[in-house]
Amino acid sequence: MLDVDVLIALLANVLSWLVAKFAPSLLPLLLPVSPEEDTGDAGVDRGDQTQAISIGRPGGMEQLRLITLKKGVCTIGYNCRMISPPPFTAPGFQLTSDCVVIRNCAFSVNYADCCIRWGLYDSAKQYVGWPICPGFDVSGTVERVPDNNRTGLEVGDKVFGCSLFGAYSTRLVIPSVQLRKIPECLDTFAKAASIPAVALTALYALHLAGYFPLDKEGNGRIKFTNKSVLIHSCAGGVGSMLCGMSKILGLNVVGVVGRTSKVEEAKSLGCDVVIDKSKEDLWSVAEQASPNGYIAIFDANGVSTLRQSYDHLAPSGRLIVFGFHSNLPVGNDMLSPMEWIRMGIKMATMPKFDAMDLTVSNKSVLGFNLSFFADERDVLSDMFDQVLEWIEQGKLKCPRVVEMGMADVASAHGLIQSGKALGRSS
Numbered sequence: 001m002l003d004v005d006v007l008i009a010l011l012a013n014v015l016s017w018l019v020a021k022f023a024p025s026l027l028p029l030l031l032p033v034s035p036e037e038d039t040g041d042a043g044v045d046r047g048d049q050t051q052a053i054s055i056g057r058p059g060g061m062e063q064l065r066l067i068t069l070k071k072g073v074c075t076i077g078y079n080c081r082m083i084s085p086p087p088f089t090a091p092g093f094q095l096t097s098d099c100v101v102i103r104n105c106a107f108s109v110n111y112a113d114c115c116i117r118w119g120l121y122d123s124a125k126q127y128v129g130w131p132i133c134p135g136f137d138v139s140g141t142v143e144r145v146p147d148n149n150r151t152g153l154e155v156g157d158k159v160f161g162c163s164l165f166g167a168y169s170t171r172l173v174i175p176s177v178q179l180r181k182i183p184e185c186l187d188t189f190a191k192a193a194s195i196p197a198v199a200l201t202a203l204y205a206l207h208l209a210g211y212f213p214l215d216k217e218g219n220g221r222i223k224f225t226n227k228s229v230l231i232h233s234c235a236g237g238v239g240s241m242l243c244g245m246s247k248i249l250g251l252n253v254v255g256v257v258g259r260t261s262k263v264e265e266a267k268s269l270g271c272d273v274v275i276d277k278s279k280e281d282l283w284s285v286a287e288q289a290s291p292n293g294y295i296a297i298f299d300a301n302g303v304s305t306l307r308q309s310y311d312h313l314a315p316s317g318r319l320i321v322f323g324f325h326s327n328l329p330v331g332n333d334m335l336s337p338m339e340w341i342r343m344g345i346k347m348a349t350m351p352k353f354d355a356m357d358l359t360v361s362n363k364s365v366l367g368f369n370l371s372f373f374a375d376e377r378d379v380l381s382d383m384f385d386q387v388l389e390w391i392e393q394g395k396l397k398c399p400r401v402v403e404m405g406m407a408d409v410a411s412a413h414g415l416i417q418s419g420k421a422l423g424r425s426s
Contacts, residue, residue, distance in 0.1 A: 005125050009058040010335075012059055013058055013119070014340070017334045017336045031062065032056030032057055032130070033056070034067070036070055037069060038068045050169060051068055051406065052168060053066055053067075053135075053169070057130055058120075059117070059119075060334035061117075061414070063117055066406060072091035074101060078164050080099055083095065086128045087165065095145070096146060098177065099146065099173055099174065099176065100151055100153055100176055101142075101172070101173055102174060104139070104171060105139060105141065106139045106188075107135045107138055108135070108137035108167075108197065109412040110198075111325065112371070114413055116134045121371075122369075123372050127374075132165060133167075134165060134167070135163070135165065135168040137162060138161060138193060139160035139161075139189040139193040140158070140160075141157065143171065158181065159179040159182060161174065161178045161180060164374055170406075177380070178384075185391060194401050195387070197237075200383050203387060204379075205320045205368075208320050208368065209298075209318050211249050226292060226314050227251050228290035228294050228295060228314075229251050229294055229295060229297065230256065230298070231256065232305060233256065233301070234257060234266050235257050235262040238298075242298050243270050244395070245396065248390060252272050252290070254290060255275070257274060257278075263276050265400075283308050283312065293315075293317060295318070297309040297310075299320065302326045302350070303324070303347075305326070306321065307351040315361070319365045319366070330417060
């Protein structure tokens, strides 16, 4: 039985597709206007008012609207709803003692943002709804602190971090625990914005695999004899961070890429073996690279590789799942009826993992999504401290960055959806 939210997303996306295909002049009718939007005369100078990307309903690129918010309004993540319900604040809002307002200079575009636009991202539906301002990564300058400031930040500090949605904006409210001062080695706001979401995702994945310690003394790390890990899409945003962190932690890294053009990049990330699945049989080469199996496999592909990933785990091995890219369309900005049929077929063929088999095989399957971690501030804060330490030590490098203007966000989504992006779009 279809979930109601999925059914709404299906109908809304198909409507967008039909209108774009047969009556494109009517697309503006599919763009809801938010009450917080300043819809005044185009010739009026709005000075320093916040600009943001607003998605009014599930759909294609037409939903990525660059809007100007009313005076005194900015965007806000869902874990700051004690200040104002997301995605926009009320004018004249009061900051709590743990939050600041930043003037945002760069944000990253993630594949998750495309899923948000389609209406297929659970935390976005649960905690924000429509309209929504997407985005997680931010970097900019602290513009306002609370009267009873307990944040450790001051006006003018250059910071980067993660918001729980609301990042596609020039100004937003964010808890200080989700921010860090930008180190000197990150010499642009774009580089700083390319790091937080992918780095924290990678580090938590390694924590679930047993390799990131639970405290700063190193207690809690599981010292498996098998050191081999396999990383799908190792030249992507999260994948590149997983490669770098895995090498820091002393692991043997086998990386998988989908095109020959990414092989050299994967090698530069520290992969001991790179598998080009466009030319090689992925799993036969993986077996040669680690005949005894893998202690951890990091898989955001979904249906195309999950079963084989599980089968290639060593005893005590862990399959870490943090995405389902192959379940979703590549290269299409709108979801046609045929795309929904394809997605339905893929969902119906997703592998099932039996609890008895997990026990007998001595394997684990673990999944997560950091956008649900609103209440886990200490966990995210400790991980952010570790990421910052590795960056300052030169052990961890930022992904390759492609810079685009805010008005070109649809092009950035198209680049991400194409599956051909190198590094990050900011």
